[in-house]
Amino acid sequence: MKRAAVLVAVLLAGCSVHAAKPVLTVCADPNNLPFSNKAGQGFENRIADLVAHDLGRDVRYVWWAQRRGYVRNTLNEAKCDIWPGVASGVEMVATTRPYYRSTYVFVTRADRPLAGLTLDDPRLKTLSIGIQMVGDDGMNTPPAHALSARGIIRNVRGFMLYGDYARPNPPAEIVRAVADKRIDVAMAWGPLAGYFAKRSAVPLRVEPVTPWLDRAQWPMVYDISMGVRKTDPALKQQVETILRREKPAIGAILARYDVPQIKAE
Structure with missing residues (x-):
């Protein structure tokens, strides 16, 4: 009787292991x-x-x-x-x-006349611009390099891509900064920007950064x-x-x- 019980237990254990995904x-x-x-x-x-x-x-x-x-x-x-x-x-x-396949985007408030921005738009020289930063200049995001190549530096504010990890979803800070008017325009990675812009209490505009390939070296x-x-x-x-x-x-x-x-x- 004991041998039969042991045999059943072994068989059940084998079935359990076999059934595990x-x-x-x-x-x-x-x-x-x-x-x-x-x-x-x-x-x-x-x-x-x-x-x-x-x-x-x-x-x-x-x-x-x-x-x-x-x-x-x-x-x-x-x-x-x-x-x-x-x-x-x-x-x-x-x-x-x-x-x-996605793109870097411009994020602006829908109540501002800032539609149709491009990398070569003269308005970028006078607007406060937020860009995502990695930290090491050689590793920074394409928008950061594109603006720097055009001499657009003093009116640019960096938002660390990693952000304050003690807060929920730290990279979203760049989108929040547009909504609360800390900056006029953000240049951010599309999936991040699209998601948080859509859920913003303030209506925001999201448009692809163009040209999609800047100076043959910085893809957007x-x-x-x-x-x-x-x-x-x-x-x-x-x-x-x-x-x-x-x-x-x-x-x-x-x-x-x-x-x-x-x-x-």
């Missing part, structure tokens, strides 16, 4: 809407859920603030399998086919992919197949989050 471990920032947060409310969270579902896996997160050393300390140390939201073609990881438009370890080509291929098949669903997710989407040329 494999896991897709995702690198993500826990405080970075609209991209991701610990509550799973970002569009990258939604897209990661979609990919995991199609792979037949459960999602698990490795939370890490997107600071310097992010990739080195997460994906490249095999702490996770994928990194959503990486610029296509970056050298530190293998990147999938793009699943969206980027393709966005998922990053995978270079040592895992099989997963990269699987994820690419899903991104291609789920393109309509992914597009719908991006639209719900007011991500400016640019068609590939």
Whole structure:
């Protein structure tokens, strides 16, 4: 009788192990809407859920603030399998086919006559402008370089891309600064700007920065992919197949989050 009970217990344990789903471990920032947060409310969270579902896996997160050393300390140390939201073609990881293409944008108050701005608009010389900054001049955002090349410096205010991490969604501060009139115009990455501008209590205008390629070296438009370890080509291929098949669903997710989407040329 005891032997039979032991045998049943072993069989049940084996079934339990067999029934457990494999896991897709995702690198993500826990405080970075609209991209991701610990509550799973970002569009990258939604897209990661979609990919995991199609792979037949459960999602698990490795939370890490997107600071310097992010990739080195997460994906490249095999702490996770994928990194959503990486610029296509970056050298530190293998990147999938793009699943969206977006742009830097001008954000202005809708009640101000500032529609139709371009990088060469003379109005930029007299407006107070907010730009996203990384810190190291060689790594700063394309709008920062584009304005500097035009001698537009004194009327520019930098907003650190990382921001005050003690506050929710710190990069959104640049959009809030337009709403409360601390600056006249923000030049910010489209997915961030589109999401927070749409949810602003003050109506805001969001328009793509043009020209999209400044002086043949500073692109304002980027393709966005998922990053995978270079040592895992099989997963990269699987994820690419899903991104291609789920393109309509992914597009719908991006639209719900007011991500400016640019068609590939």
